[in-house]
Amino acid sequence: MIYHYDFRYAIAKFLVSIALKVNFRKMVYVGRKENVSKERAVIFAPNHRNALLDALLVVYATYPLKQVVFLARADIFRQKVIAWMLRGMRIMPVFRMHDGKDNLNRNSEIFNNAARILKHHNPIAIFPEARHNPRQSLLPLQKAVPRIVLPTEASCDFQLRSQVVPVSIYYRDISGFLSDVYITFGTPIEVSAYRDRYHENPMQAVNQLRQEMETSLRSMVVDIQNDAFYDEYLHAIDWNADRIAGETFAGRKDGFLQASLQIVQRMDELFVHNRPLFDAQIAGFREALAILKEEGFTTKDRIDQPSSRATLTTRFAALLLTAPLALFGFLNGIFPMLIKMKLLGLFKDKQFVASVRYASGLIFVPLFDLIQSLALGFITQTWWLALAYFIAMPLTFYFALLWRQWLRRTRRDLKVHRFAHRLPDRWKQVVTLIRL
Numbered sequence: 001m002i003y004h005y006d007f008r009y010a011i012a013k014f015l016v017s018i019a020l021k022v023n024f025r026k027m028v029y030v031g032r033k034e035n036v037s038k039e040r041a042v043i044f045a046p047n048h049r050n051a052l053l054d055a056l057l058v059v060y061a062t063y064p065l066k067q068v069v070f071l072a073r074a075d076i077f078r079q080k081v082i083a084w085m086l087r088g089m090r091i092m093p094v095f096r097m098h099d100g101k102d103n104l105n106r107n108s109e110i111f112n113n114a115a116r117i118l119k120h121h122n123p124i125a126i127f128p129e130a131r132h133n134p135r136q137s138l139l140p141l142q143k144a145v146p147r148i149v150l151p152t153e154a155s156c157d158f159q160l161r162s163q164v165v166p167v168s169i170y171y172r173d174i175s176g177f178l179s180d181v182y183i184t185f186g187t188p189i190e191v192s193a194y195r196d197r198y199h200e201n202p203m204q205a206v207n208q209l210r211q212e213m214e215t216s217l218r219s220m221v222v223d224i225q226n227d228a229f230y231d232e233y234l235h236a237i238d239w240n241a242d243r244i245a246g247e248t249f250a251g252r253k254d255g256f257l258q259a260s261l262q263i264v265q266r267m268d269e270l271f272v273h274n275r276p277l278f279d280a281q282i283a284g285f286r287e288a289l290a291i292l293k294e295e296g297f298t299t300k301d302r303i304d305q306p307s308s309r310a311t312l313t314t315r316f317a318a319l320l321l322t323a324p325l326a327l328f329g330f331l332n333g334i335f336p337m338l339i340k341m342k343l344l345g346l347f348k349d350k351q352f353v354a355s356v357r358y359a360s361g362l363i364f365v366p367l368f369d370l371i372q373s374l375a376l377g378f379i380t381q382t383w384w385l386a387l388a389y390f391i392a393m394p395l396t397f398y399f400a401l402l403w404r405q406w407l408r409r410t411r412r413d414l415k416v417h418r419f420a421h422r423l424p425d426r427w428k429q430v431v432t433l434i435r436l
Helices: 009-021 053-061 081-090 101-119 144-155 193-201 202-220 227-248 257-273 275-294 309-330 334-344 350-380 382-420 424-434
Strands: 026-030 042-046 069-073 091-094 163-171 180-185
Touching: 009 053, 009 350, 042 053, 042 144, 042 275, 053 069, 053 163, 053 180, 053 350, 069 101, 069 144, 101 144, 144 193, 144 202, 163 202, 163 257, 180 257, 193 202, 227 257, 227 275, 227 382, 227 424, 257 275, 275 424, 309 334, 350 382, 382 424
Parallel strands: 026 180, 042 163, 069 091
Antiparallel strands: 163 180
């Protein structure tokens, strides 16, 4: 049964954890110890910004002996081999209208299985938005979670003590490599609190639980609902979140997330209560952006923090000294890189960049490491050398990717340094305009 321990899941979770640590510069988990019970039935309800990584981050966050069961759209189960792997990873299909009206009846069986899982005190995860949304906003929540957990509790006379745990997933740069991700587990919602309401009016109880989940998630998620000024909100975060995190949230490991939430809240308050000041702020952002584009900058450049000449010299010297090792790493990883680029060409939507990069690293780097190491062993007949290469290949390839990131950042910082010293008045104007 799906609520029993599965070796495929354990193996996959181990590999996933390694690849996640390589993919992100920093993974910050908040509220896991305080808000996720080891003994009680739990339904995780995360927001959904990335097609693949969201689920893997929730899986990685769970306790070693807890194997989360995910509910996912049914169309990814069409091929038998893939379906076998997905079920081994404890993923169950949920059918939607475009999967065929006749298939909707099969959801009753899926929901019954979910109820059995909860009764065995195993965790379930459902994305309540029902589809992924790469924008920094929360879509209206659907009713799948209440439709599963309330009847399950009712069948146990609301003695199961199940909890719905809202989960916020925030990517600092959703498509960037070696970026930061923040996963926050919110205050659990006690399903038993809906006992009387469910007995009186089940549909009303479903709607109220859905509404409480949405209210909780909106307080945790960076939720930009002002579509007319969506880009300006993003620019405000890029330009101000690091500074506010240091000034207001120093000592908090999720300081950047908290600063981002505060920026969105502050912009919303200005829009509602002080529209002239809001309009002036937006005009300033747009003027600053025009200047930055004219000078060849993006909002990701650290325009208000120019590096010193000594710092830049040291960084370029270090890059030059380590360039041979980086070149060796790139040559070793050329085939996984070519495959990744080929796969990226199949997806027009940028939201799949991070998922493709992650999957390529998880599958093709180990595969070609093994192939190339065996080839070296057979060619040289020196198997200790092949073993050394087997260990060195992924390490040097990863270093090469880090080196490339450092090179790009150092070049951008050099450009900011030159701008600040070549056109100091223009630079000061930009710094003043971008400040919130």
